Amino acid sequence: MRILLVVVAVIALGVGATAYALRAPDEVPVAVEAGPVELTPGRLLFVDDASGRVASVPLSDPGGPRRLSTLSCKRFFTAAKQGLCLADRSGPFPGSVSIFVDESLTETNRIDVAGVPNRAKLSPDGRMASWTTFVTGDSYAQTGGFSTRTGIFDRETLLYQSNLETTRIIGMKRAEDMNFWGVTFTEDDRSYYATMSTGGKTYLIKGDAVDISAKTLRENVECPSLSPDGKRVAFKKRVPGDGARPWREHVLDLTTMVETPLAETRGIDDQVVWLDNDTIAYGLPGEGIWAVRANGQDAPRQLVPHASSPSLVSPK
Amino acid sequence: MYIATARQAPASGGTGRIAGNVLALGAVSLLTDVSSEMVTAILPLYLVLGLGFSPLQFGVLDGMYTGVTALVRIVGGHAADRWQRRKLVAGLGYGISAVGKLGLLAAGTSATAMGLVLAGDRTGKGLRTAPRDALITLSSEPSALGRAFGVHRAMDTVGAFLGPLVAFCLLWTLPARYDVVFVVSFCFAALGVLVLVLFVRDHREVLPRVAVSLRNAFGLLRSRPFRRVCLVACGLGFLTLGDGFVYLLLQKKLDVDVAYIALLPLGTAGVYLLAAVPMGALADRAGRWRMFLVGHLALLGAYLLLAGTSGIVLLAGVLLLHGLFYACTDGVLMAVAGPLIPDELRTSGLALLQTGQVLARASSSVLFGALWTWFAW
Numbered sequence: 264m265r266i267l268l269v270v271v272a273v274i275a276l277g278v279g280a281t282a283y284a285l286r287a288p289d290e291v292p293v294a295v296e297a298g299p300v301e302l303t304p305g306r307l308l309f310v311d312d313a314s315g316r317v318a319s320v321p322l323s324d325p326g327g328p329r330r331l332s333t334l335s336c337k338r339f340f341t342a343a344k345q346g347l348c349l350a351d352r353s354g355p356f357p358g359s360v361s362i363f364v365d366e367s368l369t370e371t372n373r374i375d376v377a378g379v380p381n382r383a384k385l386s387p388d389g390r391m392a393s394w395t396t397f398v399t400g401d402s403y404a405q406t407g408g409f410s411t412r413t414g415i416f417d418r419e420t421l422l423y424q425s426n427l428e429t430t431r432i433i434g435m436k437r438a439e440d441m442n443f444w445g446v447t448f449t450e451d452d453r454s455y456y457a458t459m460s461t462g463g464k465t466y467l468i469k470g471d472a473v474d475i476s477a478k479t480l481r482e483n484v485e486c487p488s489l490s491p492d493g494k495r496v497a498f499k500k501r502v503p504g505d506g507a508r509p510w511r512e513h514v515l516d517l518t519t520m521v522e523t524p525l526a527e528t529r530g531i532d533d534q535v536v537w538l539d540n541d542t543i544a545y546g547l548p549g550e551g552i553w554a555v556r557a558n559g560q561d562a563p564r565q566l567v568p569h570a571s572s573p574s575l576v577s578p579k
Numbered sequence: 580m581y582i583a584t585a586r587q588a589p590a591s592g593g594t595g596r597i598a599g600n601v602l603a604l605g606a607v608s609l610l611t612d613v614s615s616e617m618v619t620a621i622l623p624l625y626l627v628l629g630l631g632f633s634p635l636q637f638g639v640l641d642g643m644y645t646g647v648t649a650l651v652r653i654v655g656g657h658a659a660d661r662w663q664r665r666k667l668v669a670g671l672g673y674g675i676s677a678v679g680k681l682g683l684l685a686a687g688t689s690a691t692a693m694g695l696v697l698a699g700d701r702t703g704k705g706l707r708t709a710p711r712d713a714l715i716t717l718s719s720e721p722s723a724l725g726r727a728f729g730v731h732r733a734m735d736t737v738g739a740f741l742g743p744l745v746a747f748c749l750l751w752t753l754p755a756r757y758d759v760v761f762v763v764s765f766c767f768a769a770l771g772v773l774v775l776v777l778f779v780r781d782h783r784e785v786l787p788r789v790a791v792s793l794r795n796a797f798g799l800l801r802s803r804p805f806r807r808v809c810l811v812a813c814g815l816g817f818l819t820l821g822d823g824f825v826y827l828l829l830q831k832k833l834d835v836d837v838a839y840i841a842l843l844p845l846g847t848a849g850v851y852l853l854a855a856v857p858m859g860a861l862a863d864r865a866g867r868w869r870m871f872l873v874g875h876l877a878l879l880g881a882y883l884l885l886a887g888t889s890g891i892v893l894l895a896g897v898l899l900l901h902g903l904f905y906a907c908t909d910g911v912l913m914a915v916a917g918p919l920i921p922d923e924l925r926t927s928g929l930a931l932l933q934t935g936q937v938l939a940r941a942s943s944s945v946l947f948g949a950l951w952t953w954f955a956w
Contacts (some may be wrong), residue, residue: 265777272773276766284759315755353750357624379624398840548688 291569293329300332302344302366304578307544309552310336312569317348317368322538322575325552325566334368337380340536340574343389349380349396359396363418374423378412382486382534386448387577391472392416393446393455411444413457415472430470432459433478445486445534446470449493456480456487456496467498467515481520485510486534488543490557491577494518497525497535497543497557512545514557523559536574546571600718601727603778604711605734610771611673612735615700616742617764618680621750625757626693647698649934651705653796656713656930661791665710665717665926666781672707673775676700677768683761709930716917716925717782724917725867728910729859736852740845782922796927805919808868809932812912815875816939820882820947822847822901828885829897843898850902851909858906859914867915874907912936 291313300319302308307325311318317339318329336348337359344366352358352375359380363372378396385392395413413427427443438461446457459468459479467484470477487496494517499510512531515522525543535545537557544554544566552573555563566573659668679700686692712728719727749760800806826843862870881900884893913929920928 268777269770269773272770276769280759280763280766283762284753284756 293569294327295331296328298330300330300334300368302341302346302368302576304576306576307552307566308339308341308346308574308576309546309567309570310339310572312551312571317346318570320567326568329567329570332368334362334364336362336572338383338394338572340383340385340572341576342385342387342574344576345385345389347383347385347392347394349376349383349394351380352376353379357398359394361392361394361414361416363392372418374414374416376412376414376425381411382413382445384447384488384534386452387450387491388452390417390419390452391448391455392418393448395444395446411442413443413446415446415455417452417472419452424472424475427457427470429475430459431476432468433476435461435479438462443468445488447487447489447496447534449489456489458485458487458498465501467496481515484515487515488535488537490514490537490540492540495557497537499531499533500524512543512555514543514559525555525557525559525563526561527553527555527563533571538575544573544575546573597723597727597730598718598720599778600780601715601731602734603774604715605731607673607771607775607779608711608731608735609738610767610774611676612738613742613745614680614738614764614767614771615676615704616739617746617760617767618683620743620746621757621760625760648701648705649938651702652709652930652934652937653793653927655706656709656926656928657791657793657796659710659713659926660796660924663783663923664781665714665783666775666779668926669707669710669714669779670772670775672703672705672710673768673772674703675706676703677765677772679703680761680765680768684758709933710926712913712917712929712933713926714779714782716913716929717922718780721918723860723863724914725859725862725870725911726856727859728914729856729862729906732859732906732910733852733855736848736855740848740852791923791927793927796924796931799920799924799928799931802919805916805928808912808916808919809935812871812932813935813939816936817943819878819940819943821940821944824944824947825881825885825897825901829894832885832889833894846894846898847902847905850899851905852902854903854906855910858903859910862907862911862914867911870907870911871915874904874911877901877907878904 293313300317305322306319307322308317308319310316311329311331314331315335317332317334317336320327320329334348336350338349340347346364346368348362348364350360350362352360357379359376359378361374361376361383362370365371376394376396378398381397382395383393393413393415395411398410398412415424415427428441430443432441441459441461443457443459446455448455453471453473455470455472457468457470459466459477464482465485466479467481467487468477468479483500484498485501487498489496495514496517497512497514500513501509502511503509510530510532512525512527512535513522514525529547531545531547533545535543538544538554541557542554543557544552546552551568552566552570553563554566555561655668655672659665679696682696682699686696715727715731716724745763746760749763750756753759800809822844826840829843830840858870877900881897881904884896884900888896912932916929916932917925
C-alpha cells in the first residue's frame with residue numbers, strides 16, 4: 264500500500280514536471296524584420312532577450328523592428344566595425360568563449376575562457392580586447408562564492424594575458440583577494456581603466472597592459488567606461504539601497520575628478536556604453552536597453568525593449 | 580545525574596541488520612540531497628546569469644545565515660525532545676526546504692525575497708538534522724551504531740553526487756530553464772517528505788526521567804563524557820579548513836584551470852560514499868572515538884600532502900584522505916555522542932553538539948579567510 268502510494272506520487276510528480284518543462288515559453292511581442300545584421304555605422308547592436316542572439320536596429324528608430332543574426336552571445340561589443348562576442352560554452356561546467364567577428368558577423372578567431380560570461384570590450388580601433396568572467400569555487404570562503412577573471416588580448420601581437428590578477432598595483436601589497444573586472448581601453452591601445460577590488464573595497468585603476476602594472480585613482484568605482492573623447496568615465500557607484508543592485512551610475516571627469524550622479528535612479532549593473540560624448544546606454548534586466556544624458560540631466564528613455572548588452576557601430 | 584543509556588559495546592557490532600527506519604531515513608536524505616544539491620549547483624549561475632545579481636555580493640548574502648541556523652537547530656532539537664515528536668520536527672524541516680524550492684520560482688528578481696527563501700531553506704536544514712540523527716541512534720542497536728550512520732551517510736552522499744548531475748543534464752537539454760530545475764528539485768524534495776511520512780517511524784519516549792527543558796539540554800554539558808565529546812569536536816572543528824579552502828589550495832598547487840575546481844568535491848564525495856559503511860562498521864569494533872580521532876589524522880595527512888607533494892600523488896592523496904576524514908568522523912561522531920545522551924534529550928544533545936561544530940567551523944573559515952587575505956602569496 265505504502266509502496267503503491269510512492270509509485271503514484273512518482274508518476275504524478277514526473278508527469279507534472281514534464282508538463283511544466285514542455286509548456287510553451289511566453290511569447291515576447293517584438294517585431295522582427297528580415298535582413299542581415301552587419302556592423303554598419305549608425306546601427307545599434309545588442310543581444311536579443313528571447314533568442315539570445317545578436318540583433319540590430321537603427322539608432323534613429325531603436326524601438327522599431329529588429330534584425331536577428333545567428334550569432335548567440337551573452338555579451339556583445341563592437342568598435343571600428345569589428346565585433347567581440349562573449350558566449351556561453353557551458354557543458355556540465357560553466358565555461359565561456361570569446362569569439363571575434365568581422366563586419367558581417369563572420370567568426371575570425373576564438374579563445375576559450377573559464378567561467379560565466381560577464382563583460383566584453385574592444386579598444387576604439389578594435390585592436391585590444393578584454394573580457395571578464397565569473398568563476399565559482401575560486402574563493403576561500405564558500406563553494407558558491409564568485410570571483411572574477413579578466414583577460415586582455417592584443418590582436419596585433421597576439422599577446423594574451425588570461426588573468427589580470429598578476430598585475431602589479433603600484434603602492435599596494437599584492438593580496439590574494441584582489442579581483443579585476445570591467446576593462447575599458449584608451450586610444451593608445453596600451454593603457455586602460457578597470458575596477459580592482461580588495462579588502463571589501465573597489466578602486467578605479469589605470470593600468471598598463473604592456474608593463475602589467477596599474478595604479479589606483481579613486482575608491483568606490485565599478486565597471487568604468489571611457490567616453491569617446493577620453494576625458495570622462497561613466498561607472499557604477501555603490502550606494503545604500505536595494506540588496507541586489509545597490510548602484511547608481513555616475514560620470515567622473517578625469518581632469519577635475521568631479522563626479523556627477525546621472526538621472527537614472529534604478530540600480531545599473533552593467534558596463535555602460537557611450538553613444539556619443541553626451542549620452543550613455545545600458546541594459547536593465549527585464550526592462551531592455553535605456554539611455555540617459557551623461558551630465559546628470561533629463562529623464563532616462565527606453566531605446567530597445569527585451570534586449571541587453573548594447574553597443575553602437577561608430578561612424579569612423 | 581545523566582547516566583549514559585548505553586555504554587559503548589566492545590567488539591560485537593558490525594554484522595547485524597540495518598534497521599528499516601535507518602534505511603528509510605537514508606532514502607529520505609538521498610532524495611532531499613538530490614533536491615538541494617541540484618539547486619546549490621546552479622544557484623550562483625541562476626542568480627548571476629538569470630537574474631543579473633551581482634556575484635560578489637551574493638557571497639556575502641550566503642555567509643550570513645550560519646548564526647540563524649545555529650539558533651534554529653537548538654530550538655528545533657529542544658522542541659523535538661519536549662513533545663517527543665522527532666519525526667514531526669524533522670518532517671517540518673524537510674517540508675520547509677521542499678516548499679522553498681517553489682519559493683525560488685516565486686521570489687523572482689527581488690533580492691529580499693531571494694534572501695528570505697534561502698534563509699528558509701537553511702532553517703529547514705537546521706531543523707531536520709538533529710531529530711534525524713536522534714532517530715537513527717534510537718532505531719539502531721547501540722553496538723552497530725557506527726555502521727548504521729555509515730549506511731545513512733553513504734545514501735545521503737549518493738544524493739549529493741546525483742544532484743548536480745541531474746541539474747546540469749537538465750540545463751543541457753533545456754538551456755537557461757532554471758525554473759525547470761527548481762520544479763524538478765521540488766519533486767525530489769516532495770518525494771523525500773512522502774517517504775518520511777510513510778516509512779519512518781517516530782520514537783517517542785513515553786516516560787521522561789527528567790523534565791525536558793532548554794536548561795536540561797544545556798545541562799547535558801555537565802556530564803563529563805558528553806562535554807569532552809563537545810569540546811574536542813569543537814576544538815578540532817576550529818582547526819579544520821573549510822572544504823572550499825582545501826579545493827582552492829589543491830587547484831592552486833596543481834595549477835589546473837579553475838573550471839575544474841567544481842570536480843574536486845566529487846572526488847571527496849566518492850571516497851566518502853564508498854568508505855562510510857566500512858569505516859562505520861570498523862568504528863563499532865575498534866572504538867568510535869578512536870575512529871573519530873583517526874579521521875582527523877587523515878585530515879592532517881591531507882594537509883601535509885597539500886604542503887609537501889605535487890602532481891597525481893597530491894591530487895589522489897588529498898581527495899582520498901579528505902574523503903576518509905568524512906567517512907571516519909561525520910556519522911561516527913553522532914554514533915559516539917548518541918549513547919552518551921539520555922533518550923529523552925537525544926535530539927537536544929545532538930543539536931548542541933552539531934551547533935558547536937558548525938560555529939567552530941564557521942569561525943575557523945572566517946579566521947583562515949582573513950589570514951589568507953592578509954598573508955598574500
